[in-house]
Amino acid sequence: MSNSNNNSIISLNGVEKIYKTKAGPLRVLKGVNLEIKAGEFVAIVGPSGSGKSTLINMITGIDRPTSGEVHVAGERLTNMSENQVAKWRGRNVGVVFQFFQLLPTLTVIENVMMPMHYTGTYKGKRKERAMELLELVDLPDVANKYPSQISGGQQQRAAIARALANDPKLIVGDEPTGNLDVISAGLMFALFEDLVAEGKTIVMVTHDRDLAGQIPRVEEVRDGQLVAKEEIDQRLVAGAGA
Ligand SMILES: Nc1ncnc2c1ncn2[C@@H]1O[C@H](COP(=O)(O)OP(=O)(O)O)[C@@H](O)[C@H]1O
Ligand SMILES: [Mg+2]
Numbered sequence: 001m002s003n004s005n006n007n008s009i010i011s012l013n014g015v016e017k018i019y020k021t022k023a024g025p026l027r028v029l030k031g032v033n034l035e036i037k038a039g040e041f042v043a044i045v046g047p048s049g050s051g052k053s054t055l056i057n058m059i060t061g062i063d064r065p066t067s068g069e070v071h072v073a074g075e076r077l078t079n080m081s082e083n084q085v086a087k088w089r090g091r092n093v094g095v096v097f098q099f100f101q102l103l104p105t106l107t108v109i110e111n112v113m114m115p116m117h118y119t120g121t122y123k124g125k126r127k128e129r130a131m132e133l134l135e136l137v138d139l140p141d142v143a144n145k146y147p148s149q150i151s152g153g154q155q156q157r158a159a160i161a162r163a164l165a166n167d168p169k170l171i172v173g174d175e176p177t178g179n180l181d182v183i184s185a186g187l188m189f190a191l192f193e194d195l196v197a198e199g200k201t202i203v204m205v206t207h208d209r210d211l212a213g214q215i216p217r218v219e220e221v222r223d224g225q226l227v228a229k230e231e232i233d234q235r236l237v238a239g240a241g242a
Contacts, residue, residue: 008071009170009201010036010059015068017054017224028054029065030224036203038169041196043212044205046221052205055221056174059203060095061085073170090118094163096204098175100155102147108158109134109143115165133161137191153184160191171195173204177211185211 017029028051036042044052057063058070061077064085070077073092077085089095102111112130121129134140137157142150147158156176163171171192177185189211192202206212220227 007037008035009038009040009073010034010203011069011071012055012058013069015055015058015065015070017051017058017063018066028224029058031068032058032224032226034219034226036201038201039196039199040201040217041192041215042203042217042219043215044203044219044221045207045209045212046227050221051224052221053174056172056203056205060093060172061089062095087118090115091166092168092170094160094166094168094171096156096159096163096171096173096176098178100147100152100159100179102155102158102162104147107144107146108139108150111147111158112161112165115162119166121166130161130165133164134158136164137161138187151184153180153187156180156184156188157191160188164195169199169201171200171202171204173202173206175205175207177206177208189214 012032012034015029015032016027019026019028032055044055046052054063058065059072061070061072061080064070064078068078073088075088077088080088102108103114106114109127109130112133113126116126116129131140131143134143137160139154139157139161142154142158147155150158156179160176177188180188185208192204196202204215212218
């Protein structure tokens with residue numbers, strides 16, 4: 001059954017993911033249904049190994065489900081070739097990882113310009129746009145440095161600038177603050193809030209309870225399934241009373 005709700009920027013229907021391992025098939029996502037509307041700010045939480053990264057990779061098209069349907073930003077990813085998905089992702093999704101993943105042989109500004117090579121951005125405009133983004137994340141001074149020459153917090157801000165290069169409507173982070181000190185994580189979170197205020201949709205995995213508590217919608221993954229919202233609410237109430 002394919003069900004792409006017009007209102008949803010992300011729609012997962014019955015998503016199952018089974019990895020083949022030496023020990024046999026490992027069922028990691030067990031029928032996930034998820035609807036996220038354009039403009040939402042959503043935290044994904046859950047214990048280590050519960051399937052959060054696998055779920056995020058379904059949304060970005062970095063990986064595909066064993067069965068079920070994935071619609072994101074107007075496309076049915078489960079129908080597209082790997083090449084088509086890569087092109088689609090470059091235009092529509094900004095992805096931020098825990099370990100920044102900047103290219104070490106490129107300068108900061110070259111890293112930010114990189115995604116623009118794959119879209120129509122006019123060559124003369126790329127540098128100008130990259131510099132604007134570096135100003136947005138408060139990094140104009142390190143534009144010509146290499147990633148190894150700047151701090152982890154600065155690298156992550158550069159990675160965010162890169163994720164924004166093609167002005168994606170959707171930004172997806174897999175523990176983007178996981179490797180940052182409290183101040184850098186706070187700055188990054190403030191930037192995400194600004195982006196949501198501008199109308200972007202953000203989905204981010206986080207281990208940080210304080211951050212998750214400030215995000216309007218929290219989805220919890222437990223053993224490959226999303227926990228019903230009522231159950232999370234009850235636990236929060238129970239926790240508050242303790
Ligand atoms: N490519 C893979 N091949 C086999 N098993 C995997 C693969 N990726 C993840 N897993 C397993 O799937 C489970 C969920 O992993 P993951 O989605 O990374 O969890 P989380 O992000 O919540 O920590 C783990 O048991 C992990 O070892
Ligand atoms: Mg993970």
